[in-house]
Amino acid sequence: MDYVVLALILLGVLVLGGLGLMVPRLRRRPGPPPDGTTTGTSVEDRPVPPPVLTPEAEQDVLVAPPPVETPTAPAPPAPPPVAPPTVEKPEPTAGRLVRLRARLARSQNVFGKSLLGLLSRDRLDEDAWEEIEDSLITADVGVDATREIVDRLRERTKVLGTRSATELRALLAAELVNALDPAMDRSLRVAATAAAADGARTPAVVLVVGVNGAGKTTTCGKIARVLVADGHSVLLGAADTFRAAAAEQLTTWAGRVGAEVVRGPEGADPASVAFDAVRRGIDTGVDAVLIDTAGRLQNKVGLMDELGKVKRVVEKHGPVDETLLILDATTGQNGLSQARVFTEVVDVTGVVLTKLDGTAKGGIVIAVQRQLGIPVKLVGLGEGPDDLAPFDPAQFVDALLGTEPLGTDA
Numbered sequence: 001m002d003y004v005v006l007a008l009i010l011l012g013v014l015v016l017g018g019l020g021l022m023v024p025r026l027r028r029r030p031g032p033p034p035d036g037t038t039t040g041t042s043v044e045d046r047p048v049p050p051p052v053l054t055p056e057a058e059q060d061v062l063v064a065p066p067p068v069e070t071p072t073a074p075a076p077p078a079p080p081p082v083a084p085p086t087v088e089k090p091e092p093t094a095g096r097l098v099r100l101r102a103r104l105a106r107s108q109n110v111f112g113k114s115l116l117g118l119l120s121r122d123r124l125d126e127d128a129w130e131e132i133e134d135s136l137i138t139a140d141v142g143v144d145a146t147r148e149i150v151d152r153l154r155e156r157t158k159v160l161g162t163r164s165a166t167e168l169r170a171l172l173a174a175e176l177v178n179a180l181d182p183a184m185d186r187s188l189r190v191a192a193t194a195a196a197a198d199g200a201r202t203p204a205v206v207l208v209v210g211v212n213g214a215g216k217t218t219t220c221g222k223i224a225r226v227l228v229a230d231g232h233s234v235l236l237g238a239a240d241t242f243r244a245a246a247a248e249q250l251t252t253w254a255g256r257v258g259a260e261v262v263r264g265p266e267g268a269d270p271a272s273v274a275f276d277a278v279r280r281g282i283d284t285g286v287d288a289v290l291i292d293t294a295g296r297l298q299n300k301v302g303l304m305d306e307l308g309k310v311k312r313v314v315e316k317h318g319p320v321d322e323t324l325l326i327l328d329a330t331t332g333q334n335g336l337s338q339a340r341v342f343t344e345v346v347d348v349t350g351v352v353l354t355k356l357d358g359t360a361k362g363g364i365v366i367a368v369q370r371q372l373g374i375p376v377k378l379v380g381l382g383e384g385p386d387d388l389a390p391f392d393p394a395q396f397v398d399a400l401l402g403t404e405p406l407g408t409d410a
């Protein structure tokens, strides 16, 4: 009996102990989902193990910058569409000098106002003639030319008994034209010639020379326009390899009239660029090749020798047809001594007098021609692309004196 009681007690203890273990477990078990579906252990339910990092990766994590939110950058503006260069139609050359006569206004102040004012006096006495002489000298006509002009004028007024201001003005104009030697050939030699051997045409070669800043490159560009306006095809050679901007400048000028440019690397041998330009001109059959050269001071022997070489090298293709000396009219009589040296090194065949719009000394045209014996072929009267006019003595004198042009083609 005792054994039975003992067994029952033991059983009771075991039952109670078992219950004690069961209750906490039941409490911890999650309830069913609200929809009553049973779920197995989903991937999400599984505890996520912490990432195991290698030392290097740990380092990366430490130094990695926090993720930066990249703002969406505004799209760069689309480049403007590149328009093909517009080829311009230069102004016709006939009558340009007449159209540009107002540009000589500063010269007109000397000639037109003071000179004609003097001639309008009631009595032309010694003082008046002296003043006329002074006016001409001030306008850079040059002493010898002035004396010659005034002497002839005095004689003619005496012989003809001229008294009226209009007649005196006409006489003065005639003397000034005479001093400009109207018989000189001022045409540009720009017509291509037929080569004897194969019948191919050889372009006319025009060499443009002068001191620094005289306006060579600008004038080359303007001459290209003059030639195009007169119906010639042209190629430009950028043999000013000294000044990088000169080739750029020339390229722009050429682009405006649809002409080709031959240029070399900066600092290249100018003679070789000039040679290549003429070669290219022969190959493409243009009428004229214009060669721009670097500005050089007439007292720099090396540079002047270089210019001589450019000419000699170009002449391997054939003779240079035209060597134009560009002279800045504002340098007055100084320009004349420069000019003399150039004529010794290269055979200058024509003068282009630039910047006549910026000086009261228009008389320099007379001095240049008389002292150099070379015709002024073109005059620059402004910075505009068509501000270069073929020179015509009668039109020029009319413009200088502020009188109406007589018998012009404008």
Ligand SMILES: Nc1nc2c(ncn2[C@@H]2O[C@H](COP(=O)(O)OP(=O)(O)OP(=O)(O)O)[C@@H](O)[C@H]2O)c(=O)[nH]1
Binding pocket: 210, 211, 212, 213, 214, 215, 216, 217, 218, 219, 240, 243, 246, 294, 295, 296, 354, 355, 356, 357, 358, 379, 380, 381, 382, 383, 387
């Ligand atoms: N007012 C005026 N300015 C001119 C005329 N011709 C040229 N110029 C100006 O003169 C300046 C010099 O001209 P460029 O053509 O660069 O002279 P450059 O002789 O080639 O110069 P370098 O190559 O340095 O020797 C420029 O500002 C031109 O616009 C003209 O007839 N009138």
